Amino acid sequence: MLLRIRFHGRGGQGGKTASRILGSAAFDEGLNVQDSPVYGAERRGAPVTAFTRISDGEILERGFIFDPDVVIVMDETLLEDPTASPLSGLREGGILFVNSSRKPDELNVNLDGVEVVTLNITDMALELLGKPILSTASAAVAAKLISVVSPDAVTSAVRGELGEGSLSPEAIQMNVALAGRAFSLVPSFKLSTKENYSPGTVVPIGVISGMEGSEDILLVGNSALRKTGDWRIYAPTIDYEKCTNCMICYAYCPESAMVIETDGRPVIDMENCKGCLICYRECPTKAISITREVRAL
Amino acid sequence: MKSLSLMTGNAAAAWGARLARVDYIPAYPITPQTEIIETLSSWIRNGEMDAKLVQLESEHSMLTAAGAASSTGARVFTATSSQGLLYGMEMLYNITGWRTPLVLVNVSRALAAPITLEPDHNDVLAARDSGFLQLHAENCQEIVDMILLSYRLAEDRKVMLPAIVNLDGFYLSFTRERVALPDMKKVAEFLPEYNGSNPFRASRPVAKASSVLSSNLYSYFRYQMHISSLNALSLLGRISGEFESLFGRSYGPVEEFMTDDADYVLVMTNSFSTIGKQAVVRMRSRGVRAGLLRIRMLRPFPADAIASVLAGKRAVAVFDQNIAPGSGGIIYPEIVSSLYHLKNRPEDVFPVIGGLGGKQITMGEMEMIFEMMHKGHWSAEGPHSPLYLMRNDEIESVKKNLQIAGQVVRQ
Numbered sequence A: 001m002l003l004r005i006r007f008h009g010r011g012g013q014g015g016k017t018a019s020r021i022l023g024s025a026a027f028d029e030g031l032n033v034q035d036s037p038v039y040g041a042e043r044r045g046a047p048v049t050a051f052t053r054i055s056d057g058e059i060l061e062r063g064f065i066f067d068p069d070v071v072i073v074m075d076e077t078l079l080e081d082p083t084a085s086p087l088s089g090l091r092e093g094g095i096l097f098v099n100s101s102r103k104p105d106e107l108n109v110n111l112d113g114v115e116v117v118t119l120n121i122t123d124m125a126l127e128l129l130g131k132p133i134l135s136t137a138s139a140a141v142a143a144k145l146i147s148v149v150s151p152d153a154v155t156s157a158v159r160g161e162l163g164e165g166s167l168s169p170e171a172i173q174m175n176v177a178l179a180g181r182a183f184s185l186v187p188s189f190k191l192s193t194k195e196n197y198s199p200g201t202v203v204p205i206g207v208i209s210g211m212e213g214s215e216d217i218l219l220v221g222n223s224a225l226r227k228t229g230d231w232r233i234y235a236p237t238i239d240y241e242k243c244t245n246c247m248i249c250y251a252y253c254p255e256s257a258m259v260i261e262t263d264g265r266p267v268i269d270m271e272n273c274k275g276c277l278i279c280y281r282e283c284p285t286k287a288i289s290i291t292r293e294v295r296a297l
Numbered sequence B: 001m002k003s004l005s006l007m008t009g010n011a012a013a014a015w016g017a018r019l020a021r022v023d024y025i026p027a028y029p030i031t032p033q034t035e036i037i038e039t040l041s042s043w044i045r046n047g048e049m050d051a052k053l054v055q056l057e058s059e060h061s062m063l064t065a066a067g068a069a070s071s072t073g074a075r076v077f078t079a080t081s082s083q084g085l086l087y088g089m090e091m092l093y094n095i096t097g098w099r100t101p102l103v104l105v106n107v108s109r110a111l112a113a114p115i116t117l118e119p120d121h122n123d124v125l126a127a128r129d130s131g132f133l134q135l136h137a138e139n140c141q142e143i144v145d146m147i148l149l150s151y152r153l154a155e156d157r158k159v160m161l162p163a164i165v166n167l168d169g170f171y172l173s174f175t176r177e178r179v180a181l182p183d184m185k186k187v188a189e190f191l192p193e194y195n196g197s198n199p200f201r202a203s204r205p206v207a208k209a210s211s212v213l214s215s216n217l218y219s220y221f222r223y224q225m226h227i228s229s230l231n232a233l234s235l236l237g238r239i240s241g242e243f244e245s246l247f248g249r250s251y252g253p254v255e256e257f258m259t260d261d262a263d264y265v266l267v268m269t270n271s272f273s274t275i276g277k278q279a280v281v282r283m284r285s286r287g288v289r290a291g292l293l294r295i296r297m298l299r300p301f302p303a304d305a306i307a308s309v310l311a312g313k314r315a316v317a318v319f320d321q322n323i324a325p326g327s328g329g330i331i332y333p334e335i336v337s338s339l340y341h342l343k344n345r346p347e348d349v350f351p352v353i354g355g356l357g358g359k360q361i362t363m364g365e366m367e368m369i370f371e372m373m374h375k376g377h378w379s380a381e382g383p384h385s386p387l388y389l390m391r392n393d394e395i396e397s398v399k400k401n402l403q404i405a406g407q408v409v410r411q
């Protein structure tokens, strides 16, 4: 048996920790495990991928999982993100989990022979932890889907992985409860091991030279075309009755998503606001309120 | 009873230093190495480890401090990566000349520019001719074990040279795997306290790092360094047996994976060898007699061991995860030169370059290498022109990126 699980999340959601909780739980069951994340130098919110391989024998593989048996999409907006492409390589007979309040057939994914499971784990995490941290719930979901890890092993892995940090015993207890609930709400499957085969044709790199082979960026300023506000969990709204145009929100917004109009009023660029809620916390007149967004943009 | 734990390569490196009971750790942070010194510093703070850790203001100072401390007879450990290793490069050559047997862990990360975080071996191979011994790890277990072996080799009176243990960023540094931690008592048996030669003492002054302005003296000391490095090869054979009887794992300078009856052998180093082994198993299941030779010890270079494995093979391909622009792969010519004197040398030795900046390698790419060996047919530019691994889907994404950057993409 060799199972390959690929987690897709955003920086700050807990994708790496999810892969470790699942790994530790499987290891606790006496299985061989390899887990690892990939990420760049990006900030919070950038796509993060993490992997867990679980086997009852040697693991003669390493690095990126090209053809996963299970894909866990921790953020629904990643389904359409070309840099994440979470569905790539998902094999027939595999399982796709999406953190969503929608039903599987309401998602716009067409994959032959793939079981699709959905559950809104963000709201569960908000209810139990007060924060949209999804590591525990994602790991528990993955553990249940693959059938080889017991809920007890998940619980002890949650304690083990989160106990190394600075979490209070109460917070760890809430994470254990969250894992238990997520585990109970998804079905389990019997997965058969498939031989790993990632295709690829080597092609000539072509004759390039001089400045054509350089990393120069000639079209500057086009990063504005990339909208970074598609994965908010809460959206801020300004109540102009209370706003005094003090510009404190403008000074604090780390994304430059707060724009000052010619009349001095602050306006939020919702295409790029990441929902960090710093403006909400800093506004001295409490003119900013927040609402839960299920799907931003 | 072996107790297994799951740990990252960085944690394994920290454990290696802890088990070796090092005295002094000069440090400077750099991704993807920083976790090693963070782990060590937290152990020292909690009283779990008895050592001094000092953060210096650069890698150059860090390596100077490392060499100086080692010359007092302290057991010294340090770690860096990529640009950090290059920034300290001048001191690498000094440390070897001082004959200070410290251990440096390098977490491989490709060199800038362009800047990246993922691994290839241009960083560690830039230190190839510095006189450091070099051991390159495939997995997290080897990292712990190689650090212990390195101190034994480095501190031997016949060697007295520092050692680099190399591990790949991400593919090992942040990857958790099963590791059997050696028992501390047995480690003390394998690696006793270090007794430095002619250490600095307040009561007994010694002049070290003396200047040598005469060419005959200079030549003499450089030859000594070379011969001492070669001594580490035969020594590894001896202590690896000792290591095996204590810990159950043995380490020669090379690892032979299904090479015995193989016709086609791929030569690799470091963590991507795991992917190479997977390809070998796959080729075997398709009836191709494939094998893999992994070089564990890169300095001293185990030319005889390599020649004895590759003698009589039909074809060999050398996978270089590095590039020397204007020449090709760095390890390829070293393999070729170790085979040249053989009567029954392999007819074809093909160069492959791949995995630069951590570029992922698919099974399709690996199979292509074996198929080309099988056909005895290499690139149109001739047998010495490397096969540059780059897939069609990757070229497409490069083109897309160049277009976004406003560059004209031809063809």
Ligand code: SF4
Pocket: A236, A252, A253, A254, A255, A256, A257, A258, A268, A272, A273, A274, A275, A276, A277, A278, A279, A280
């Ligand atoms: S929540 Fe407020 S501070 Fe944060 S990105 Fe949006 S506008 Fe800026």
Ligand code: SF4
Pocket: A238, A242, A243, A244, A245, A246, A247, A248, A249, A250, A266, A282, A283, A284, A285, A286, A287, A288
């Ligand atoms: S901080 Fe509050 S009061 Fe000040 S400009 Fe922003 S929304 Fe208005």
